[in-house]
Amino acid sequence: MPIRTAVLLCLLALSTAVTAQVRVGLMVSATGPTTAIGIPQKNTGDLLPKKIGDATVEYIQYDDGGDTTRAVQNVKKLLQEHRVDAIIGPSTTPNALAMLDFIAEGKVPLLATVGTSAVVEPLDAKKRWVFKTTQNDDLIAAALIKHMVRTGVKTYGFIGFKDPYGENWYRVFAPMAEKAGIQLVATEYYQRTDASVTGQVLKLVLARPEAMLIAGVGGPAVLPQWTLRDQGYKGTIYQTHGVATDDFIRLGKDRVEGTILAAGPMLVIDEIPDANPVKKVATAYIGAYEKQFGQKPATFGANTWDSGLILQRAIPVALRKAKPGSEAFRVALRDAIEQEREIVGCQGVFNMSPTNHNGMDERARVLVTVKDGRFRLLPE
Numbered sequence: 001m002p003i004r005t006a007v008l009l010c011l012l013a014l015s016t017a018v019t020a021q022v023r024v025g026l027m028v029s030a031t032g033p034t035t036a037i038g039i040p041q042k043n044t045g046d047l048l049p050k051k052i053g054d055a056t057v058e059y060i061q062y063d064d065g066g067d068t069t070r071a072v073q074n075v076k077k078l079l080q081e082h083r084v085d086a087i088i089g090p091s092t093t094p095n096a097l098a099m100l101d102f103i104a105e106g107k108v109p110l111l112a113t114v115g116t117s118a119v120v121e122p123l124d125a126k127k128r129w130v131f132k133t134t135q136n137d138d139l140i141a142a143a144l145i146k147h148m149v150r151t152g153v154k155t156y157g158f159i160g161f162k163d164p165y166g167e168n169w170y171r172v173f174a175p176m177a178e179k180a181g182i183q184l185v186a187t188e189y190y191q192r193t194d195a196s197v198t199g200q201v202l203k204l205v206l207a208r209p210e211a212m213l214i215a216g217v218g219g220p221a222v223l224p225q226w227t228l229r230d231q232g233y234k235g236t237i238y239q240t241h242g243v244a245t246d247d248f249i250r251l252g253k254d255r256v257e258g259t260i261l262a263a264g265p266m267l268v269i270d271e272i273p274d275a276n277p278v279k280k281v282a283t284a285y286i287g288a289y290e291k292q293f294g295q296k297p298a299t300f301g302a303n304t305w306d307s308g309l310i311l312q313r314a315i316p317v318a319l320r321k322a323k324p325g326s327e328a329f330r331v332a333l334r335d336a337i338e339q340e341r342e343i344v345g346c347q348g349v350f351n352m353s354p355t356n357h358n359g360m361d362e363r364a365r366v367l368v369t370v371k372d373g374r375f376r377l378l379p380e
Contacts, residue, residue: 023326025078026304027061027089032066033192036049036218036247038091041113042302043048043293046087048308052317055324059091060084064095064190066192070094072102079106085324088307088331089113091300092217093165096130103129107327109334111310113303115217115242116168131337132348132358133306135264135365137172140241143262143367143380144173144213146182153211155183157204159197159224159320160215162189170216171241173252185209201227211235217242223250229255236260241365245298249373259370260378264347266299267368271377278363281309282346299347305343313340324376 026045029038042061050057060082062074065186071090075195079086079102080249086109090096100119114118117136120127148156156177160166166189174184182319186207188200201224204212211234212235214224221243228237234251236257242349249256265272266282273279285305289297314336338357343350348364 003098020233020319020324022052022055022057022086023082023084024057024059025084025087025089025309025338026059026264027062027071027074027078027087027095028097028304029066029091030063031059032064033220034066034092034218036245036298038301040289040298041089041304044285044289044297044301044304047292047305049312050231051128052312053319054127055315055319061271064090065097066092068094068098072098075102076204076206076354079313083325084108085330086111086311088304090146093118093168094163094315097164100126103151107330107334109337111292111307111331111337113300113307115240116165117172117358118168121355123355127357129334130357131310131352133303133345133350134358135241135262135347136358137169137240138176138201139365140262141169141173141176141362141364143365144238144260145176145182146176147260147367147378148182148211149180151236153182153184154285155209156189156213156238157186157207157209158184158189158213158215159190159204160202160213161217161220162191165217165242166215169213173213173215180212189225191252192216194220194223196226197227200224201231201233204228205231205233209235211238213238213240213290215242215245218245218254219247219251219256221258222248225252225259227256241299244368244375245300246375247298247366249370249375255283256370257373260367260369264299264364265366266302267375268366269376272366276363278346278348279342281344285346302346304367306347309345310337310343310350312334313343 028042032043064071239261241263317336318332321332348357348360352359
């Protein structure tokens with residue numbers, strides 16, 4: 001082959017590789033009742049890399065307003081009109097669960113940024129396309145129960161969202177607590193949009209539990225705690241990682257002092273030892289976010305950032321096997337996400353597997369309290 005022809009073919013190949021484009025959908029709740037989660041996720045989407053390996057990356061973002069119907073409409077657009085290779089999001093558990101059939105049918109990897117483990121457990125043919133970048137409920141629950149046992153708690157009351165988030169927390173937490181010898185004495189639920197939970201709280205208080213667990217997310221998780229304190233409840237109040245945001249303290253004021261929760265280490269990153277690999281990654285993300293938006297991000301934004309880090313490891317692997325825009329590429333991408341190891345993120349270290357689509361271990365959680373209007377690290 002003449003040298004000139006060979007050079008031209010090489011240049012053509014390089015040009016083709018460089019111009020390969022991966023399309024990633026971003027689904028957030030930047031409006032509606034869960035903006036404390038959706039806005040930092042939306043903003044973080046603007047920080048994700050526009051080039052990964054030899055491919056450019058286009059991000060197509062949709063706001064579902066926290067509404068399940070809109071979430072379904074949006075995912076259909078991403079799959080059918082934009083023909084995305086992967087999706088990051090959404091912000092809420094009900095919306096994620098509503099998308100599963102379409103994700104499986106379209107064979108598109110979903111990096112779910114929601115709290116509950118119900119989106120990846122039990123792992124079946126449908127959920128094999130879903131991966132999750134927040135801590136699973138049982139990982140967080142174990143830390144709370146460990147604290148309850150250490151402080152002598154024997155009884156507790158439960159109040160949670162009347163949706164898959166609260167219901168899954170009850171399903172996970174209750175048997176774990178029972179096994180630890182901690183008795184559930186009252187259970188109540190409420191809607192994310194409720195303006196009052198006085199009736200539920202009065203029933204809880206009458207049961208006289210030594211502690212309370214609230215299973216909610218963002219601002220709406222403050223309402224039961226505020227009401228409990230106003231009704232004179234003096235026991236320890238536990239919350240889930242759904243309140244790992246400064247908005248929880250801003251809205252709850254003195255009513256949330258003393259709250260116990262477990263969350264990702266980024267929530268108290270200044271108190272995390274430098275030797276922890278998460279600290280370097282989380283500090284870099286916080287710095288980039290602060291530079292762009294003038295404030296520190298809520299930890300929920302880190303779920304989107306970590307999804308981007310996972311794609312940065314998986315996309316180059318998939319590119320070696322197929323072209324973006326094809327089913328073969330999406331299958332290769334799914335397989336790569338499942339097979340990559342020790343991906344260090346802001347929230348923890350990810351080791352996905354065919355039987356675990358969360359891949360987080362105890363490095364992904366810390367025990368935290370609210371003290372003097374700040375989140376502070378507690379020893380486990």
